[in-house]
Amino acid sequence: MSSVSPKDDYSYDGVTRRKFLNDLGLGFGSIALSSMLMQDGFAETQLQQIAPRAKSVIWLFMIGGASHLETFDPKPAINQYAGKSIEETPHAGVLKSSFLENERVVAFDPNNGFIRNKLFPMQIGFAPRGESGLEISDWLPHVASRADDLCLIRSMWTEDSNHGAQLQFHTGRHRVEGFFPTIGSWVNYGLGSINENLPQFVVMGTPVADCCGGRECHRANYLGPKYDGIPLNIDPANPLPYAKPPKGTFQEEQDGQFELLRKLNGLTVDKFPDDEALVARIRSYELAYRMQTAVPEVVQFADETQETIDLYGIEQKETKTFGQQLLAARRLVERGVRFVQIYHGSNGGAGQWDSHKGLKANHSKLCKQIDQPLGALLQDLKRRGLLDETLVVWATEFGRTPGSQSTDGRDHHPYGFTIAMAGGGIKGGVAHGATDELGFHAVENRHYVTDVHATVLNQLGLDPRAMQVPGRKRLEKDFGHVIREVIS
Secondary structure, eight states: OOOOOGGGGGTTTEEHHHHHHTTTOOGGGGGGGGGGGGGGGGGGGOOOOOOOOOEEEEEEEETOOOOGGGGGGHHHHHTTTTTTBGGGGTTGGGGGGGGGGGGOOOOOOSSOOOOOBBBOSSSSSSEEEETHHHHHHTHHHOHHHTGGEEEEEEEEOOOOTTTHHHHHHHHOOGGOOOOOOOOOHOOOOHHHOOOOSOEEEEESSSOOGGGGTTGGGGGOOOOOOSOEEEOSOOOTOSSSTTTTTTTTTTTTHHHHHHHHHHHHHHHHHOTTTTTTTHHHHHHHHHHHHHHHHHHHHOOOOOTOOOOOOOTTTTTTTTTTHHHHHHHHHHHHHHTTTTTEEEEEEESSSSSSTTOOSOOHHHHHHHHHHHHHHHHHHHHHHHHTOOGGGGGEEEEEEEEESOOOOOTTOOEEOOSSSSEESTTTTOSSEESSSSEESSSSSSSEEEEEHHHHHHHHHHHHHHHHGGGGGGGBBBOOOHHHOOHHHGBO
């Protein structure tokens, strides 16, 4: 395939294409904005093979390891035996389980990733919610009000006992194995575009820190940068980094610049008609131009009612940020965006949910931040008729130990934890799978993290096993298994 060398960077009146791109605020760093090119014929393959139940996914990730024992998986036994060692209880067998062998310890951490033996009671109460009676934490009253829409998968497990599990949850691979495409990128790769003016994979919130996978938690790796997640800020003045025109540029001026850019690019296309990469690049610039108008409108809430603003808690300090992001997520899927990934709790390190001490103060504060917005999202999607076609996933990298750390905290716990799903053809008001009496091991309907990926893909009409490209053989565990018991 031909390529364009620097000497072929055609100029017009002494102005090169490269200078035009930089002047327009669309420098080469924005090539990732080409994620919408599926419908224009640039996809490697069309992979949609199953009748889809959902059109879009809103993927919410709690960074640091939210405790299943204080959110969605109550265990009265740890209250009953609080202060005792696990060996002193009738459940000592958890310490001899073969499931312990699934943990992959690569670098010894003297502080984290241990089995904490002294049982620590739950720090908040639970109650049956809705007609289904699904038990949910008292720290999540708004989420609990949507219990009959929720599917709790209480039998998740992973391998990494440290925060590389954040990357593992998104790619299915342990950090030491390298970087791989994420679930959002596979969705972007496998599906066509609905809205030609918006990217298909949008990311909001501060990403995972470099210690734990960084931006590779929303990147496409070998699939190519056009399938990466595109960062979006809740700022109508500058929602898309690197895509804003220079200050003082008038619309008419930019229109003229783009018209000239098309002519300059056309000269190169005429010379290299078989260079698909060149054509794709041109389309990405055109997409970026269209997004300059479409994206600011998405994060401008002026057309929302005050009732909706209040519903999401946007005018309250604790819930403002997450509320804005979730309202923007609803507006994005409403406009056809396929995958919206939102991070909560990034702090430049392991993550705010990483409560090795002071769990009660930590989790009560963080639950306050997410509860009202998440409850609002589910309610808002449902009343607009969007929940049936939007799959919402609430996830975290692992749970927390039944035993105490630093007297009033919990350590990392990869052996058993909970995620929640709603909408998109998933059953509501159900709990699938279970951990043992102490919440230690996933023991019933166990699911490795890629089972969640497989289920998401399936609901979007994609065959998980078709998600591979020539020359990149995937492991069996990469594909996961669709959790068919939770599909309605």
